[in-house]
Amino acid sequence: MIGSRLMAVGDVHGQYKKLKTLMRRIKFDPKIDRLIFLGDLIDRGPESLQCFDYVMHLQKKYPESVIFLMGNHERHMLDYYDALAKTKDELDVRLLNRTSEWLMYGGDKTLPQLQQMGAKALQNRLDYARNLPLYYRAGDFYFCHAGVDPDVPLEAQQEKDLIWIREKFYNNYHGKETIVVGHTPIQNLQYMFKDITWDMYPVIRDNRIILCDTGACLAGGRLSCIDVITKYVWQA
Numbered sequence: 001m002i003g004s005r006l007m008a009v010g011d012v013h014g015q016y017k018k019l020k021t022l023m024r025r026i027k028f029d030p031k032i033d034r035l036i037f038l039g040d041l042i043d044r045g046p047e048s049l050q051c052f053d054y055v056m057h058l059q060k061k062y063p064e065s066v067i068f069l070m071g072n073h074e075r076h077m078l079d080y081y082d083a084l085a086k087t088k089d090e091l092d093v094r095l096l097n098r099t100s101e102w103l104m105y106g107g108d109k110t111l112p113q114l115q116q117m118g119a120k121a122l123q124n125r126l127d128y129a130r131n132l133p134l135y136y137r138a139g140d141f142y143f144c145h146a147g148v149d150p151d152v153p154l155e156a157q158q159e160k161d162l163i164w165i166r167e168k169f170y171n172n173y174h175g176k177e178t179i180v181v182g183h184t185p186i187q188n189l190q191y192m193f194k195d196i197t198w199d200m201y202p203v204i205r206d207n208r209i210i211l212c213d214t215g216a217c218l219a220g221g222r223l224s225c226i227d228v229i230t231k232y233v234w235q236a
């Protein structure tokens with residue numbers, strides 16, 4: 001289709017103003033475009049719930065053209081509430097640790113917002129989050145939050161890798177599909193890889209990886225959207 005775009009948006013992390021500005025700049029047309037949010041709408045930023053709700057509503061309105069992928073922060077939120085629902089005897093160490101981890105890694109910004117909601121509204125959000133897809137495929141493009149295990153075929157990827165993996169994927173992926181991810185801000189990646197300089201733009205690697213998290217929640221960071229076909233970038 002002429003003029004149609006296949007766009008990915010990096011980690012938003014509660015930056016609602018940037019999200020709204022970005023959406024104005026993209027001029028998303030649900031009739032011809034596809035818009036994939038790579039996960040981590042919540043945590044760290046002040047308006048996590050607004051970001052989550054905005055994308056949830058957009059996705060429900062245009063289920064064919066808007067995709068909201070699970071990030072490790074959405075999973076963290078779900079683990080927190082799963083742990084709360086268990087009795088002390090049922091609680092295993094993993095879930096228990098996840099509750100404190102979530103608050104440490106930015107959930108402390110999201111939790112007060114969720115606590116102010118009615119039980120039904122909260123349940124609504126959690127049910128929606130629980131059903132978020134882990135990946136989205138379009139032709140030779142594969143979108144997920146963090147990356148894939150390079151030793152495993154795309155069809156057999158596990159959730160823990162799709163939402164958590166870092167170095168093993170960046171260093172060893174050599175598949176034929178282009179993998180489009182968020183997860184690690186490019187500000188941090190430049191410490192891992194000498195050949196990456198953070199110039200505020202998404203990074204396209206030689207081994208067919210497109211990194212879209214430009215640290216919207218960090219000082220000087222931006223929220224980025226890239227059309228993976230033309231490589232055109234919009235930012236806020």
Ligand SMILES: [Mn+2]
Pocket residue numbers: 011040071073183184
């Ligand atoms: Mn993130």
